[in-house]
Amino acid sequence: MGTSQQPLLNVRNLRVTLRNGLEIVRGVDFVAEAGKVLGIVGESGSGKSIMMRAAMGLSPSLSTVTGSIRLRGEELVGAHERRMQKLRGSKIGLVFQDPMSALNPVITIGKLIAEAVRLHNPDMSAAGVRRRTIELLDLVAVPQPELRANQYVHEFSGGMRQRVMIAMAIANNPEVLIADEPTTALDVTVQAQILEVLKNLQTRFSIGLILITHDLGVVAGTADTVVVMYAGKVMESGAVRDIFYRSRHPYTRGLLSCLPTISGNRSRLEPISGSPPLLSARPVGCPFHPRCSMAQNTCRSEEPKLRQVDDVLTACHFAESLRGVATGQWTSRAEHA
Amino acid sequence: MSMVLGAKAQGKPKITLRPVLIAGLLIVGFWIVVALTIDVWTVYDPLKLVARKLQPPSFEHWLGTDALGRDVMTRTLYGARYSIAISMIVVVCSVAFGSLVGAMAGFFGGWTDSVLMRLVDITLSFPPVLLAMAVAASLGPGLQNTAIAVIAVWWPVYARLMRGQVLDVISRDHIEAARAGGASSYRLLTKHILPLSWTPTIISATMDFGQVVLLAASLSFIGLGAQPPSPEWGSMISDGAAHFYSWWIAFGPGVAILSLGLGFNFIGDALRDILDPREL
Amino acid sequence: MTQYVFRRLISMPLLLLGVATMAFFLSHFTQADPLSALVSERQMGNPEVVAAAKQRWGLDRSMPEQYAIYVKNLVTGDLGVSFRTRRPVLTDIAERLPATLELVIFAMLFGTTSGIVLGVVASRFHDRPADYAARFFALFGSTVPVFWSGLLLLYLFTVKFGLIPGPGRLDARADQPPFVTGMFTLDALLSGQFGTFLDALHHLVLPAFVLGWSVTGIISRLVRASMLDVLGQDYILAARAKGAGEARTLLRHALPNAMIPTLTIVGYSFAYLITGAVLTEAVFAWPGIGSYAVDSARTLDYPAIIGVSLIGATAFLLTNLVTDVAYAYANPRIKLG
Numbered sequence: 001m002g003t004s005q006q007p008l009l010n011v012r013n014l015r016v017t018l019r020n021g022l023e024i025v026r027g028v029d030f031v032a033e034a035g036k037v038l039g040i041v042g043e044s045g046s047g048k049s050i051m052m053r054a055a056m057g058l059s060p061s062l063s064t065v066t067g068s069i070r071l072r073g074e075e076l077v078g079a080h081e082r083r084m085q086k087l088r089g090s091k092i093g094l095v096f097q098d099p100m101s102a103l104n105p106v107i108t109i110g111k112l113i114a115e116a117v118r119l120h121n122p123d124m125s126a127a128g129v130r131r132r133t134i135e136l137l138d139l140v141a142v143p144q145p146e147l148r149a150n151q152y153v154h155e156f157s158g159g160m161r162q163r164v165m166i167a168m169a170i171a172n173n174p175e176v177l178i179a180d181e182p183t184t185a186l187d188v189t190v191q192a193q194i195l196e197v198l199k200n201l202q203t204r205f206s207i208g209l210i211l212i213t214h215d216l217g218v219v220a221g222t223a224d225t226v227v228v229m230y231a232g233k234v235m236e237s238g239a240v241r242d243i244f245y246r247s248r249h250p251y252t253r254g255l256l257s258c259l260p261t262i263s264g265n266r267s268r269l270e271p272i273s274g275s276p277p278l279l280s281a282r283p284v285g286c287p288f289h290p291r292c293s294m295a296q297n298t299c300r301s302e303e304p305k306l307r308q309v310d311d312v313l314t315a316c317h318f319a320e321s322l323r324g325v326a327t328g329q330w331t332s333r334a335e336h337a
Numbered sequence: 338m339s340m341v342l343g344a345k346a347q348g349k350p351k352i353t354l355r356p357v358l359i360a361g362l363l364i365v366g367f368w369i370v371v372a373l374t375i376d377v378w379t380v381y382d383p384l385k386l387v388a389r390k391l392q393p394p395s396f397e398h399w400l401g402t403d404a405l406g407r408d409v410m411t412r413t414l415y416g417a418r419y420s421i422a423i424s425m426i427v428v429v430c431s432v433a434f435g436s437l438v439g440a441m442a443g444f445f446g447g448w449t450d451s452v453l454m455r456l457v458d459i460t461l462s463f464p465p466v467l468l469a470m471a472v473a474a475s476l477g478p479g480l481q482n483t484a485i486a487v488i489a490v491w492w493p494v495y496a497r498l499m500r501g502q503v504l505d506v507i508s509r510d511h512i513e514a515a516r517a518g519g520a521s522s523y524r525l526l527t528k529h530i531l532p533l534s535w536t537p538t539i540i541s542a543t544m545d546f547g548q549v550v551l552l553a554a555s556l557s558f559i560g561l562g563a564q565p566p567s568p569e570w571g572s573m574i575s576d577g578a579a580h581f582y583s584w585w586i587a588f589g590p591g592v593a594i595l596s597l598g599l600g601f602n603f604i605g606d607a608l609r610d611i612l613d614p615r616e617l
Numbered sequence: 618m619t620q621y622v623f624r625r626l627i628s629m630p631l632l633l634l635g636v637a638t639m640a641f642f643l644s645h646f647t648q649a650d651p652l653s654a655l656v657s658e659r660q661m662g663n664p665e666v667v668a669a670a671k672q673r674w675g676l677d678r679s680m681p682e683q684y685a686i687y688v689k690n691l692v693t694g695d696l697g698v699s700f701r702t703r704r705p706v707l708t709d710i711a712e713r714l715p716a717t718l719e720l721v722i723f724a725m726l727f728g729t730t731s732g733i734v735l736g737v738v739a740s741r742f743h744d745r746p747a748d749y750a751a752r753f754f755a756l757f758g759s760t761v762p763v764f765w766s767g768l769l770l771l772y773l774f775t776v777k778f779g780l781i782p783g784p785g786r787l788d789a790r791a792d793q794p795p796f797v798t799g800m801f802t803l804d805a806l807l808s809g810q811f812g813t814f815l816d817a818l819h820h821l822v823l824p825a826f827v828l829g830w831s832v833t834g835i836i837s838r839l840v841r842a843s844m845l846d847v848l849g850q851d852y853i854l855a856a857r858a859k860g861a862g863e864a865r866t867l868l869r870h871a872l873p874n875a876m877i878p879t880l881t882i883v884g885y886s887f888a889y890l891i892t893g894a895v896l897t898e899a900v901f902a903w904p905g906i907g908s909y910a911v912d913s914a915r916t917l918d919y920p921a922i923i924g925v926s927l928i929g930a931t932a933f934l935l936t937n938l939v940t941d942v943a944y945a946y947a948n949p950r951i952k953l954g
Contacts (some may be wrong), residue, residue, distance in 0.1 A: 058857055089860030102851040106873045116859045152949045459635035462930040466892035471922045474914040475643050551762055555896055558764050560915050574765050584772045591765030598760035
């Protein structure tokens with residue numbers, strides 16, 4: 001296996017099934033490249049979080065994972081738990097949505113970060129671990145790191161907590177950093193700062209960042225490529241520009257029309273009606289058809305395959321007829337704030 | 338994420354706990370049937386001397402004979418009458434009295450609440466067996482007094498439970514609506530609040546049956562409960578302690594107390610799962 | 618926090634007064650005649666003897682007077698004189714306290730340790746055979762009458778297996794270690810009598826096991842429930858995502874959090890232990906407060922019963938206080954005001 005030619009993270013036909021037979025993730029393909037940002041976008045329940053946890057071998061014990069996830073060519077699906085333990089926290093880092101609940105309330109921040117360091121550097125001296133801890137807090141711009149290291153999570157503000165979470169995730173210079181809705185639980189004003197921290201670290205250490213979000217706005221200013229998921233499937237994927245300007249899928253377009261434009265043209269804000277289907281009651285045909293304004297009979301009977309249409313991969317029977325609709329000028333949340 | 342949890346909850350059928358419920362019902366049912374019908378089919382008289390004393394278990398006497406030559410098996414089966422009767426009386430009275438006090442405290446609040454709840458606090462400050470012993474000792478030995486002693490220990494538990502429930506229910510909107518609609522206090526309490534407050538009490542009471550059997554037997558073991566020659570489980574074990582080398586005297590009654598305790602616990606556990614899915 | 622402890626300490630005497638009042642009225646509003654315990658049956662017909670006895674024990678005074686005397690004496694630490702032993706109740710109790718304390722401490726150690734272990738095992742193997750086994754063992758312990766299990770185990774281990782010496786605290790021929798705390802194991806160690814220490818420990822094992830087992834269930838039930846709750850938290854997932862192994866995740870990240878609610882139950886299980894101690898001591902001929910209480914109850918020696926109840930209630934209230942303070946200490950989020 002030539003490691004350098006292999007893509008950083010190569011996911012093929014990934015399926016996650018609960019023990020009771022319900023499929024959460026239904027055959028997903030994507031590639032994450034080193035030093036690039038991949039945005040995975042979808043409403044809550046689209047399976048995107050579960051999918052990334054599966055990649056880390058953290059899927060709930062009630063589920064089974066099939067397909068292939070290769071990290072620099074190494075197969076992770078079905079890998080030995082001890083091997084996964086080695087990879088978690090060293091090669092792959094994970095940032096959670098809500099740092100308040102993801103940081104152990106009875107352990108000081110310093111010890112939490114130090115643990116992440118020590119788990120993968122058992123021979124490092126106590127002083128070395130301490131130094132690295134402070135350095136990490138410094139990297140994510142937590143002021144007074146020596147002092148803050150001795151505090152508990154409840155003594156931190158939301159934004160600071162997420163910085164700590166990021167420091168913990170990058171403690172061992174991971175190649176892949178998965179950020180699962182890293183800004184959703186935060187105040188709008190703080191969201192941009194956290195995105196900036198992530199983006200800076202990603203560029204500086206040339207990390208492959210996977211940004212999971214329900215908000216296309218988060219992706220716009222940060223991601224290089226975008227995967228749009230719905231009901232456990234990829235609806236559309238492509239370079240961020242192509243997705244934003246040349247989308248060929250009504251679902252992506254629906255998401256886009258939820259974003260505010262820089263021209264402030266409010267009439268464009270038209271949220272998608274309805275809500276994602278329940279796991280137990282997924283529609284036949286295109287999973288999106290009950291909410292799609294363009295749905296035809298074909299959509300109700302036949303599930304569209306992902307195919308190349310112009311610049312993007314899309315899963316819509318009528319991708320071609322969507323060509324003409326321009327989507328306007330989008331701005332990212334980050335630039336906004 | 339929430340979908341996953343939802344699916345998990347759907348996927349976990351409640352039926353998994355039913356075998357425990359059935360086991361509990363079988364055990365408790367067995368003892369109730371024994372208590373009700375033992376007179377009809379008993380082989381020996383529980384009070385008569387039927388064999389040589391201190392005989393180990395044999396075909397004629399499955400659990401041996403005691404220090405006087407009475408059949409331990411027969412006495413154990415007869416013991417169900419005392420234990421079941423006393424636990425019924427104690428639980429019913431404690432629930433009735435405790436719930437009344439708790440409901441009043443919760444409903445009226447203010448001074449009534451303070452006074453009643455301090456009384457509850459004080460009673461609950463005593464380690465249960467010491468209080469029961471003090472009460473039983475001051476009332477004098479006897480089964481009736483044992484029952485009173487155990488009630489004296491047990492009612493505050495239900496008072497607290499019911500007060501909490503009433504306070505919880507009372508704060509809900511539809512109670513406010515009923516109050517605004519001009520319902521009287523009494524009507525409010527009996528028609529609107531109490532029916533919604535019973536669940537935890539029922540679960541707790543079921544679980545407590547076993548503990549009550551245990552406490553009553555403890556008092557008899559000490560010598561404050563049922564008096565000889567009554568075939569009561571606690572006092573039978575006390576007999577067994579006096580004849581240490583004849584282990585079979587105590588064996589049967591102990592198994593009986595244990596099985597009844599487990600049975601009630603199984604039922605209580607299952608009830609909680611059915612009525613109140615919060616796990617603890 | 619100091620303020621909170623202080624407030625709790627102030628309310629203690631009031632509660633204790635309530636406890637004493639209750640105990641006093643209990644034994645006075647009943648038909649049981651303490652005289653029958655003082656005066657032999659033959660002398661009951663002799664008015665002089667009866668009057669002398671009444672005067673000696675203050676039984677000729679009116680109820681409020683007796684109560685006033687009792688409370689006044691209580692404040693000065695005088696619990697009255699036992700009808701049975703004719704010695705001050707406080708002296709009797711003080712003499713027997715170390716034996717009970719020793720038993721209860723060892724039982725508590727066993728009960729909490731086994732309860733925590735079983736609770737963790739049960740939660741780790743949730744809804745699997747190990748869970749059922751651990752739960753059944755715990756339930757068994759809290760349902761089985763200690764005066765029965767103690768009896769049978771004593772018979773089994775002394776008569777059948779000869780593994781354990783008979784009842785009592787020490788071998789009948791052995792000398793007691795020099796008095797320091799009154800707890801034989803500790804005293805023997807302090808004075809360097811290793812043989813005596815082993816003998817005392819040997820005598821202690823079975824009663825401590827029987828008694829401790831009765832609280833195993835209370836503790837394991839709560840540990841299991843709170844572990845299950847904690848194991849579903851994001852910070853457990855975060856620990857795994859760092860590369861922490863199973864044992865580390867359970868013991869370092871989950872258990873300390875699960876112990877916080879568990880601490881509150883320790884106070885309650887202490888009350889349970891006192892209850893069990895009374896019966897355990899009766900079976901094992903353990904010369905502690907429990908067997909004193911049993912003997913007093915049998916002879917309707919109410920000063921002694923009230924004395925023991927008061928001591929028991931005091932111990933219980935104090936334990937609750939300590940528990941609450943420990944709770945505040947263990948949970949960094951709570952600062953009791």
